[in-house]
Amino acid sequence: MSTLLKSAQALKPLFDRVLVQRLKPINKTASGLYIPEKNQEKLNQGVVISVGPGMTNTNTGEVIPVSVKAGDQVLLPSFGGNPVKVGEEEYLLYTDKEILAKIENNNN
Amino acid sequence: MSTLLKSAQALKPLFDRVLVQRLKPINKTASGLYIPEKNQEKLNQGVVISVGPGMTNTNTGEVIPVSVKAGDQVLLPSFGGNPVKVGEEEYLLYTDKEILAKIENNNN
Amino acid sequence: MSTLLKSAQALKPLFDRVLVQRLKPINKTASGLYIPEKNQEKLNQGVVISVGPGMTNTNTGEVIPVSVKAGDQVLLPSFGGNPVKVGEEEYLLYTDKEILAKIENNNN
Amino acid sequence: MSTLLKSAQALKPLFDRVLVQRLKPINKTASGLYIPEKNQEKLNQGVVISVGPGMTNTNTGEVIPVSVKAGDQVLLPSFGGNPVKVGEEEYLLYTDKEILAKIENNNN
Amino acid sequence: MSTLLKSAQALKPLFDRVLVQRLKPINKTASGLYIPEKNQEKLNQGVVISVGPGMTNTNTGEVIPVSVKAGDQVLLPSFGGNPVKVGEEEYLLYTDKEILAKIENNNN
Amino acid sequence: MSTLLKSAQALKPLFDRVLVQRLKPINKTASGLYIPEKNQEKLNQGVVISVGPGMTNTNTGEVIPVSVKAGDQVLLPSFGGNPVKVGEEEYLLYTDKEILAKIENNNN
Amino acid sequence: MSTLLKSAQALKPLFDRVLVQRLKPINKTASGLYIPEKNQEKLNQGVVISVGPGMTNTNTGEVIPVSVKAGDQVLLPSFGGNPVKVGEEEYLLYTDKEILAKIENNNN
Numbered sequence: 001m002s003t004l005l006k007s008a009q010a011l012k013p014l015f016d017r018v019l020v021q022r023l024k025p026i027n028k029t030a031s032g033l034y035i036p037e038k039n040q041e042k043l044n045q046g047v048v049i050s051v052g053p054g055m056t057n058t059n060t061g062e063v064i065p066v067s068v069k070a071g072d073q074v075l076l077p078s079f080g081g082n083p084v085k086v087g088e089e090e091y092l093l094y095t096d097k098e099i100l101a102k103i104e105n106n107n108n
Numbered sequence: 109m110s111t112l113l114k115s116a117q118a119l120k121p122l123f124d125r126v127l128v129q130r131l132k133p134i135n136k137t138a139s140g141l142y143i144p145e146k147n148q149e150k151l152n153q154g155v156v157i158s159v160g161p162g163m164t165n166t167n168t169g170e171v172i173p174v175s176v177k178a179g180d181q182v183l184l185p186s187f188g189g190n191p192v193k194v195g196e197e198e199y200l201l202y203t204d205k206e207i208l209a210k211i212e213n214n215n216n
Numbered sequence: 217m218s219t220l221l222k223s224a225q226a227l228k229p230l231f232d233r234v235l236v237q238r239l240k241p242i243n244k245t246a247s248g249l250y251i252p253e254k255n256q257e258k259l260n261q262g263v264v265i266s267v268g269p270g271m272t273n274t275n276t277g278e279v280i281p282v283s284v285k286a287g288d289q290v291l292l293p294s295f296g297g298n299p300v301k302v303g304e305e306e307y308l309l310y311t312d313k314e315i316l317a318k319i320e321n322n323n324n
Numbered sequence: 325m326s327t328l329l330k331s332a333q334a335l336k337p338l339f340d341r342v343l344v345q346r347l348k349p350i351n352k353t354a355s356g357l358y359i360p361e362k363n364q365e366k367l368n369q370g371v372v373i374s375v376g377p378g379m380t381n382t383n384t385g386e387v388i389p390v391s392v393k394a395g396d397q398v399l400l401p402s403f404g405g406n407p408v409k410v411g412e413e414e415y416l417l418y419t420d421k422e423i424l425a426k427i428e429n430n431n432n
Numbered sequence: 433m434s435t436l437l438k439s440a441q442a443l444k445p446l447f448d449r450v451l452v453q454r455l456k457p458i459n460k461t462a463s464g465l466y467i468p469e470k471n472q473e474k475l476n477q478g479v480v481i482s483v484g485p486g487m488t489n490t491n492t493g494e495v496i497p498v499s500v501k502a503g504d505q506v507l508l509p510s511f512g513g514n515p516v517k518v519g520e521e522e523y524l525l526y527t528d529k530e531i532l533a534k535i536e537n538n539n540n
Numbered sequence: 541m542s543t544l545l546k547s548a549q550a551l552k553p554l555f556d557r558v559l560v561q562r563l564k565p566i567n568k569t570a571s572g573l574y575i576p577e578k579n580q581e582k583l584n585q586g587v588v589i590s591v592g593p594g595m596t597n598t599n600t601g602e603v604i605p606v607s608v609k610a611g612d613q614v615l616l617p618s619f620g621g622n623p624v625k626v627g628e629e630e631y632l633l634y635t636d637k638e639i640l641a642k643i644e645n646n647n648n
Numbered sequence: 649m650s651t652l653l654k655s656a657q658a659l660k661p662l663f664d665r666v667l668v669q670r671l672k673p674i675n676k677t678a679s680g681l682y683i684p685e686k687n688q689e690k691l692n693q694g695v696v697i698s699v700g701p702g703m704t705n706t707n708t709g710e711v712i713p714v715s716v717k718a719g720d721q722v723l724l725p726s727f728g729g730n731p732v733k734v735g736e737e738e739y740l741l742y743t744d745k746e747i748l749a750k751i752e753n754n755n756n
Contacts, residue, residue, distance in 0.1 A: 005213075010214075012212050078731075083186075103652050111259060118320055121316070219347070221369060300399060309424050546753050557748060
């Protein structure tokens, strides 16, 4: 039996989970020199790929929607997140509350 | 006394538990060569075999149904799950909230 | 003073506790050879002997009945449970939520 | 100042606590031989001496009575309980929820 | 600046706290011989000096009074309690729920 | 950039926090001899400098006021508290529930 | 892919999070001498850059606003906070409840 997971788009997060593609570390200096991998700084930033339907409030039955949406640029915590490999790419699954902040540059 | 458990179908999960059959690791390369077992990558993917009736909300008495159903393809967490052996096959029992995402390929 | 506990039937579990008799490990191969004790595989299966009256919902005063009943065949977790010795037999006390699944073979 | 505690009857457990006298280990074999103390098996059984008034439900103000009563024979957990020494005798204080089961032999 | 605390009576416990004076260990045998300090047994008994106004139920605003009162003789847990030194005397502050039992001898 | 904190009076505790100035250890005997610093006993007593507005009950929206006020003499726990340095003086921030008791001497 | 985060202003904290710029340690004595970095004292003070919309009360659906606002001078706990690097500057993300106190000097 081979992998069931053919693309990140096939992943439908459950509950309040958020699928994020993390930014790759910068591998060139401003002047164009390559930085060796062990010197590259890990970036805690990413782009939201998809989000779950939200968590259901068990008292009222209401669904609490997720606070970010596909396409949002977000700040990620240094630890945590569930890694998911799709082909050669690695994605991360967070719960909504773990996402620290949205990044909204004016020139977005 | 011998085993009571004659098939995975005999298992009726309680509460919000989900019985999952995990995908076997890929043991051949694309070109057909066998990969030695220690080099095979464990896949965090599986197929739902059966689900419990759901957890009862102790405040309202309402049953909260499980978010996946038999036949669903799912993404599993790297850790956790209760292993159950039926004959030579190994299954896993998760609670509903532990299942990370559904996998829905268009060509399913 | 000698033991108060003369039979497993004398035990009346409190709250949502479930008294289970675990299956003994298989000690003979299919062809009838004896398996030495250290090679016998422990079976996480058992039969429910008796159950408590259920836990009381402290908000509503309602009793939440236990989800299994005497005679049910059940799948047990690998860890946990309170051992109780009656004569030479060992039983286990679990809370209702610890029982993983019921085993319902068609030919039961 | 000498001990205030002259008898176990003077102890009035608070809240949902249960005062239990544990069974002494069996110190003679069936044929009347004495068993040295280090070989005597500790018995997780006891008799309830007195119980507290029960815990008050802080939401409704209702008192939830204790599930056992003085004179009940009970099964005790292997760990826990607060030892109380009265003269040469040792008693144990448990909370109601820690008591595993009642022991009700027909010939009681 | 010298101590603010001139007597145990000056201490007004807050919330559901209970100020207790522990019994001193017995330092003489019944026949009048002195017991060296390291052989004296610590007594888990004491007398309540004062109690707080009780904890406020944050749902209903009602105050839940403390279950013991000044003058009560009480059984103390083996661990816990906040030591308070007033002059040469040591007192202990417990929360109401930590007090195990009242001691009510008939000849009190 | 230099310190923003020019006096303890500038500190406005948030929520149910309490700013306390701890008593300095006694550094002279009754007869006027100086006690070396390592022999000075730490005093768990202090004076309340300021208090927060109280915690908001998230169910009812009501604010639960802090149980002590500026000027109160209080008994502090042996551990905990958040140290704040203002110039050469050290203050401590506690939550309301951590304060053990008020000290109210008659001759206050 | 290069950094998405071009300025601290681009960060929009989620829920009850607070973005704070910590004060730099004092690197000169009053008389103008430079203090070596290892002798500089870390200051637990900072200025609020931006705050999240507040946490939603899942019982009532109401949003509980954050207790500080952009521009507030605040006292920070010694531990905790999520570091965020923007260019050469380091900021910290706290939850509202972690902020100890506001600093309000009269000459602000």
